[in-house]
Amino acid sequence: MRKPMRALLVLGLFTAVASAADELSVERGKQVYQQWCWACHGPGQGKPGTAALGIEYKGSKPAALEERTDLTAPAIRAFVRKGVYFMPSFRKTEVSDRDLADLAAYLTRSNKGSK
Amino acid sequence: MRLPPNVKAESFSEALKQFEQAVGKEWVFSSEEDIDLYRDSYTPFWHEEEEPIPSAAVAPSSTEEVQKVVRIANSHKIPLWIISTGKNLGYGGPAPLLGGSIVLDLKRMNRVLEVDERNHCALVEPGVSYFDLYRYIQERGLKVMVDVPDPGWGSVMGNALDRGVGYGPFRDHFDSHCGLEVVLPNGELLRTGMGALPGAKTWQQYKYGYGPSIDGLFCQSSLGVVTKMGFYLYPQPEAFRAGSVTVPKRQDIVPLVDTVNYLVNSGIAQGQFQISNALASPFGPPDLELANLLAKPGGPSTEELERYGAEKNLGYWSTMLKFYGPQDVIDAQWNYAKKKFSSIPGVRFKEEAKYTFPIDPKMVEQIPHLADLGIPNLSIFGIGVRPQRPMSYGHLWFSPIIPATGEAILEVTDVLTKAFRELGVPMPLGSIFPISFFPRTFVLIFGMEVEHNVAKNREMRDKFRKMVKIASEHGWGEYRTPTAFMSDVMDVYSFNNHALRRFHETIKDAVDPNGILAPGKAGIWPKSMRKERA
Numbered sequence: 137m138r139k140p141m142r143a144l145l146v147l148g149l150f151t152a153v154a155s156a157a158d159e160l161s162v163e164r165g166k167q168v169y170q171q172w173c174w175a176c177h178g179p180g181q182g183k184p185g186t187a188a189l190g191i192e193y194k195g196s197k198p199a200a201l202e203e204r205t206d207l208t209a210p211a212i213r214a215f216v217r218k219g220v221y222f223m224p225s226f227r228k229t230e231v232s233d234r235d236l237a238d239l240a241a242y243l244t245r246s247n248k249g250s251k
Numbered sequence: 252m253r254l255p256p257n258v259k260a261e262s263f264s265e266a267l268k269q270f271e272q273a274v275g276k277e278w279v280f281s282s283e284e285d286i287d288l289y290r291d292s293y294t295p296f297w298h299e300e301e302e303p304i305p306s307a308a309v310a311p312s313s314t315e316e317v318q319k320v321v322r323i324a325n326s327h328k329i330p331l332w333i334i335s336t337g338k339n340l341g342y343g344g345p346a347p348l349l350g351g352s353i354v355l356d357l358k359r360m361n362r363v364l365e366v367d368e369r370n371h372c373a374l375v376e377p378g379v380s381y382f383d384l385y386r387y388i389q390e391r392g393l394k395v396m397v398d399v400p401d402p403g404w405g406s407v408m409g410n411a412l413d414r415g416v417g418y419g420p421f422r423d424h425f426d427s428h429c430g431l432e433v434v435l436p437n438g439e440l441l442r443t444g445m446g447a448l449p450g451a452k453t454w455q456q457y458k459y460g461y462g463p464s465i466d467g468l469f470c471q472s473s474l475g476v477v478t479k480m481g482f483y484l485y486p487q488p489e490a491f492r493a494g495s496v497t498v499p500k501r502q503d504i505v506p507l508v509d510t511v512n513y514l515v516n517s518g519i520a521q522g523q524f525q526i527s528n529a530l531a532s533p534f535g536p537p538d539l540e541l542a543n544l545l546a547k548p549g550g551p552s553t554e555e556l557e558r559y560g561a562e563k564n565l566g567y568w569s570t571m572l573k574f575y576g577p578q579d580v581i582d583a584q585w586n587y588a589k590k591k592f593s594s595i596p597g598v599r600f601k602e603e604a605k606y607t608f609p610i611d612p613k614m615v616e617q618i619p620h621l622a623d624l625g626i627p628n629l630s631i632f633g634i635g636v637r638p639q640r641p642m643s644y645g646h647l648w649f650s651p652i653i654p655a656t657g658e659a660i661l662e663v664t665d666v667l668t669k670a671f672r673e674l675g676v677p678m679p680l681g682s683i684f685p686i687s688f689f690p691r692t693f694v695l696i697f698g699m700e701v702e703h704n705v706a707k708n709r710e711m712r713d714k715f716r717k718m719v720k721i722a723s724e725h726g727w728g729e730y731r732t733p734t735a736f737m738s739d740v741m742d743v744y745s746f747n748n749h750a751l752r753r754f755h756e757t758i759k760d761a762v763d764p765n766g767i768l769a770p771g772k773a774g775i776w777p778k779s780m781r782k783e784r785a
Contacts, residue, residue, distance in 0.1 A: 171382070175382070175403065175404070175627075175628055175629040176629045176632065180616045181616065181619075182619075182621070182628060182630035182633070183629075183630075184629060184630065184631075184632035184633040184635065184636050185632075187633060187636045188635070188636045188642055191636065191638050191642075192642075217287075217288065218287075219292045221635065221641075221642035221643060221644055222293075222632055222635035222642060222643045222644060222645050223292075223632075224292035224293070224338070224340055224344060225287070225288055225290075225292055226288070227288040227289065227308075227337060227345065227356065227358070228280070228285065228288065229278075229310045229356050229358035229359055229378075230336075230337075230358055
């Protein structure tokens, strides 16, 4: 019995560490979002990204990015690095690869199956 | 591997290694994927060989690193294209003018070095955006206001160095700068104004120092890399108010502009204002009645348009004046302004906005034009959101300077409307709206659409060049232009056989003999490239 218990303890510890790391990533991602995305994609008036997505989805999905539950990390990466329509691409001196991973963690935090 | 012009592969590889030693391997970008991030999202050369794509990018984090990079580039004769935040969309973004150049990306130099709230000035590095500076001020509760342009993610320094403009009391951002630190093409460090006097405490207060003032040589320029720049800030005002003025007749534009000039040039009203056609918005379709009028063979008469404006209670022209300062003072200023306009028969006034500072963060969501209040934002990109048509891929800005008189606006409207129509560019009524971004003149801003379509972009570039020429034939010249048209614009500033450009070339050759900094910027090419560009 001792071995499985130890394994469970180790697993539990690992999960706790991973969870803390995830939370940190989500927290950092929120800061990245606020610095780089909110002014265009936040809720309310005067946010062109939100207005554009409102037209694009016609109510079938939330227009404000933070309310979405279907975004994926590869899609977020593609939009940030390639841009779309009048949204330009962002360089690594603006949004680093780590920032981008954190941003993805934040914007996918409410997806089905995530904690 | 893409190479800089006239540079061998070995020399390029050696330069990249040296850049890595200077700034760290992580901050030298030469993979295809990374280089793509230095392409202009609004390029008019989509899918064309002509698109100016860099060969690499290097991102220093300090003035010392900039000096090292410039010296390395000089020793290999590799052209550098300098960007601060790279968000000058509509004018070139992060991409170079000359394909194969290495982009010197200064975004990592993002420190606000000083904000003086007692004497209202600041010192910043190139990577500081308007959002960054605003956040710095808000977090510390400093009682100063920044004069902001439309997109808030632009560089405070880069905007001013491209002769960018804002909506607050200063408007002209280069005019409100005070003191530069510049890395010259040979890597030497120069400070202008009082910065040249070691120990001076007045670098951000007194612009001139001693001797000829050379700051202007580094604006829209290829003579140095500016690494620090001082700015005047506006003291946080007690209050802001705005009021609109509408006049009923077409010819009323003459006294309307003269009166606004008097008020703004006297300092009674502050900040930019624009003259708008009150009959129709430039951004939406006209109502059916106006559309029918406009569709009449030969167009509507002035009387018909004036009657339409009267019946709909719109007037013919309108403008909005802004006032910053103590409540009692700005109330008196607005009352005085109304008195000055009252000699125009049928003039009407409307109170548009009233705010007191500091602005309550809960109020911010409700404010239609945040830039007037020094709050950076991105709402301008709303012009690309089009419910009836596909979203925009961006614009290039055609933006000539015209005289600040009603007569000039009427002439420009006639000439440009005719020219645009002949070129097949749709010109909705009201799409010419002169803006007073600089004192004593107007700028016309007209967006030429970029598409992901080679034929349409070629056509657009051709039309843009024709418009530059037509405008110049009437004495109207661009104040700033996308990289694609810099040589075309410099070409029309041709007094006395291009004496101005020849003078610039003389300076360029003396200061930057290897021609490594931003070749072709503002239409000024180094000696080694002039013949092939002629």
